[in-house]
Amino acid sequence: MREALRGLTVRGRAFLAAGVTAVVCAVVMGQPALTRVGVLVLALPLVTAVVVGRGRYRLALVRTVTPQLVAAGQTARVNLSLTNEGRTPSGTLLLEDQVPYVLGTRPRFVLDGIGQGWRRHVTYQVRSDVRGRFDIGPMSVRVSDPFGLVELGRSFSSTAALTVTPRTVPLPVVPLGGGWTGSGDNRPRAFAVGSAEDVTVREYRRGDDLRRVHWRSSARVGELMVRREEQPWQSRATVFLDNRAGSHRGQGIASSLEAAVSATASVAVHLTQRGFAVRLATASGEDSAGGWHAGGEESAGPLLEALAVVETLPRLHLDTTWLGEQGQGGVTVAVLGSVGDHDVPVLRRMLHHTSSSFALALDVDAWGGSPATATGGALPLLAQQGWRCASLGPRDRLDQVWQELGRSPSRPSGAPGRAAGVVA
Structure with a gap:
């Protein structure tokens, strides 16, 4: 009942006030007929409140x-x-x-x-x-x-x-070089015929062809084993996003972080469409999308879902716990903000743990309101380490920068000579 009385509208309160006024006036003026009218007007919102309050709507x-x-x-x-x-x-x-x-x-x-x-x-x-x-x-x-x-x-x-x-941009096909074999750019690795590697086996993994099972080893070990030379490798690519708060400028959808997230999403979709098994890594070292995702039109969904909720991290250094054994990481595409000398060891380690390394370096000063730098921000430092890199500014088209990135030459880390970067 109290809830119903609190739910009286302006009209209901007006009826209550009119009813009380009519009753008081009827008593003062000695008009019984007016009393009946006042009681009726006063009772109408009260009865309605009782009916509505006791109503059980399902x-x-x-x-x-x-x-x-x-x-x-x-x-x-x-x-x-x-x-x-x-x-x-x-x-x-x-x-x-x-x-x-x-x-x-x-x-x-x-x-x-x-x-x-x-x-x-x-x-x-x-x-x-x-x-x-x-x-x-x-x-x-x-x-x-x-x-x-x-x-x-x-x-x-x-x-x-x-x-x-995030928004994505269709990217042109460019040569990416190394990576694991399978449905990507490369051909399967073959072991020498008649060598000891021919009988090397490993445990069965999801996706392996059952026709490749080595039954003698499986019976001896007690679990399925497959021949290593017949394992169905697939080209792999890691897309790395630098989401440190200190590496970006700007706010909201006009910030360099949003541009980096959009570029990362575009690259991830492009690589999955080309048949690469793709994983996503961030500055925290975590695999944000839950591991490798096989190439295909529908496999980019988990990667995009993970990028949808990426936020800035209040940390100074990059974490590379996602790196595997040296040289076994396939293709790496890093989307970076501003980097400094303290990032050089991490960048060098990332370079040595992958077969092909590409970097999209955002000119974050341009997003912060400063004039765009002629060197493209982090571009010289990346080129010195041997990355194939290109600069991305607020007015640059991602598809054109990606095409220039594919054309950029590569050289060994620390080699002398002109920087390998491309300023878009």
Whole structure:
């Protein structure tokens, strides 16, 4: 009852005030007829509050988001299905879905005539220019009586997730050189015929062809073993993102970090489409997307989901715990912000642990409001270490910079001579 009285609308409070005034005036003036009118006006909002407060509405809500994974700037459709599973009809329903402000304004709906078995479908669209993972909901419901005297609030607890991935740019095909063999750029490694390597076996891994199982070794060890010379290698590529807070400039979607995330997403999608098994690493040394992802059109989804929630890290040094054995890392594409002398040992280690190393160096000073540097920020330092590198500024087209990166010459680390970098 208290909740119902607190839910009185302006009209309901006006009825209460008018009823009390009429009763008082009737007593003072000695008008019994006016007393009956005042009691009627006073009782109407009170009775309505009792009826609405004791009403048991069994409303069911099903919310679906299609698609659940969209790129920044694209729209997603939210479908709402409301059902009255109770027997008590209600008056007007005022619905408001809770939506993060980056997805747009909160949608509001007015529904009336809700009886037993009532069902209604509502659809609206959301759109975000900002990457991230957002929760849509819960929905709040305002239940009103037919006279508009009482309005009570209810809320559903269910929500639905929407992931907005970074913008991507189609990249041209450029020669990337080394990497593991399989469905990428290279051919399978062959062991010498008749050597001891021919009988070297290893444990079975997911994806190995069962026809390659070495049954004699499997029987001796007690688990499946396959011949090493017949293992189905696949070209591998690691995409590294420098997301240290001190390596970037600018704020919001106009920051160098957002440009780096977009470039990383474009490279990851491009490599998976070319058949590379791709993994994602960040400055924290963690594999953000959960390991290697086989090449193919659909395999870039987990990589984009991981990039959608990447944030800056308050750290000074890069972590390279994701590196494997020396020379066994395949292709590495690093998207870097500003780097300093303290990063040289890490950059050299990354270079030695991969067969081909490429770097997109962002000219972060240009994002911070300073004039673009002629050397491209971190470009000279990377070129000195032997990286094939190119500079990316706010006004540069990523596809053109990528093409120039593929044309840039490579040289051994520490070799004298002109820097190998390309200023776009």
